[in-house]
Amino acid sequence: MSDQGLSDQSSVNRRSVIDTLEIDVRLLGMLMAFAAVAVVFTIWTGGTFVGPRNVFNIAVQTVPVGIMACGMVFVIVARHIDLSVGSMLAMCSAIMAMCQTAWLPTVFGTEFGNSAVLAATVVIGLAFGTLMGAVTGWLVGYQRIPSFIVTLGGLFVWRNVNWFTTNGQSVSLTDPNLLMFGGTEGVLGSTASWILGFVASAVAVWGIVASRRNKQSHGFIVKPVWAETVMAGLIIGVILFFVGWLSRYPIPAAKLKRLFEARGEVMPDGYTAMHGLPISVLILIAVGVLMTVVARKTTFGRYIFATGGNPDAAELSGINTRVLTVKIFALMGFLCALAALVAQARLQSHGNDIGMLEELRVIAAAVIGGTALAGGVGTIYGAILGALIMQSLQSGMAMVGVDTPFQNIVVGLVLIIAVWVDILYRKRLGLSK
């Protein structure tokens, strides 16, 4: 009996610590799942899994799906779906590949590797992605065609317009400025990474302090100082650990030698350089932060969640849900174009199958990250974490020699189990029946 009482007491205490820190319990669950995956594969691979090299690779491979998953959160929260993101990625990639290798050099009459060509390419690609999304949004919002149908059609249409755009050929991409967006070819190096890490930490602390002040100025009860300090410490810890870890991944000597030769210099003996943060990962982080701000701190984000919670209420509150739908899908299209840029730069080519089946991974990432298909609920960080968990699983399984078909089976099962656990958890808490 006394044991029973004691354990009750401790569970109350544990709960109150989580409450005081105001950590999302669902986030905690995902972090634990992620940690479990990491621990299992680390033991299995004898430590290689968490080595700087593999962490770098997983981070870089997560980026395209992660970027699109951020947009997918908004789409699903607003009670829609977008099945065409993989095809839109391919379409944007095709446009950008043709722009930089064939169309623009002819129009401008420029040499290979001209940075104006690349800049124009990126602008055109992003604009085209936004336009594709806006068309989808118009068909869904104004013409009232279900998004499932519009984007299922889009999946077929864009995948094959993509084929015609390049005449079915793969396009090899070699512009070093483009490859910067891909990962390995575009890194900050260790010094710049550390500086950025410290700046990011400072911004995080400033954000916590500013939010606390704002709450206090209205006389609300705020978290105790120790709780804020713990949270700030955790955030800074994660940032600096990530930076530090990637700054321990050396660039191969042969590649450094080549880089020096390209500049017409000779590499000094014993010279080493580290990868540090890849630019593509910074793009994903920037997208994640901006989308979180949009979701929580702008009327656009507020209206998306309101529409997902109760579309009639949103309409009656004077929200123009049609324009909102166009904006949501246009944003999704923009992010597909951004993901296309990163994907083609990483692969150093545009192939017909680029982004194939990516729509399913993107939706799975959002759903594993706690986005409810019924609408109204979802977080950006959850979706990115969902993408990261899936990529880690696949990468880990590949490392220990699991065959590709079996990898896909596991990812499929994880998707179902993640949603199942979430449903059980919500039942337990009495959030749903």
Added chain:
Amino acid sequence: MIDRTKPLVEMRDISISFGGIKAVDQVSIDLFPGEVVGLLGHNGAGKSTLIKCLSGAYQKDHGQILVNGEEVEINNPRDARDLNIETIYQTLALADNLDAASNLFLGREIKKRGIVDDAKMEAEARKIMGRLNPNFRKFNVPVSALSGGQRQSVAIARAVYFNAKILIMDEPTAALGPHETQMVAELIQELKAQGLGIFLIEHDIHNVMKLCDRASVMKNGQLVGTVDVKTVTDDDILAMIILGKKPGHLAA
């Protein structure tokens, strides 16, 4: 109390059809400042449809709407809001996944440098709720976790906060217990005293007798008549609802 010099709202000869069926057929009603006008009738009599023309949820096919003596076009809920017309819907138009303050300010958020100022909105929400429902404490949970009465008070707070001049209440007490019904009744009296005009769609005849100054009865899309509540009995009004006839002593 009621200023009869100039009507706040006049709806003249309003007609709406859905696929050939006349849901509202040439109905005219009006509302003066400080007055509560009850709208009565069976389900399907056209009360809600009529009033949705005023709140912007539907568009009338024929007829005129005048607010403060001027003809207005109300094409959507935003137009209605701009005319200080606020609606409290039977189905409680709240987004279940958002908290009370977010719902209160939905569509009209307080912003600071382009960013939604949640702290300020919560502070304002606490102020107004302190006045309407002092027991309300649940500011940091989604409104799906609130009781019917608490949800109703959020909906009413939304109308009150934005200085409604014309308030439309569609069965505001339908989902409420006796204590909460009393709270809403007191609130209606208070808003009346402030000079608001209120259209009250209500099924409970006792609430009508208690809260309304006049009652307009509809049947099959047509107006049976409008009576001064003080000059009739509840049986008279029931007869109008059921038989669709004005009571004998008023018919002349």
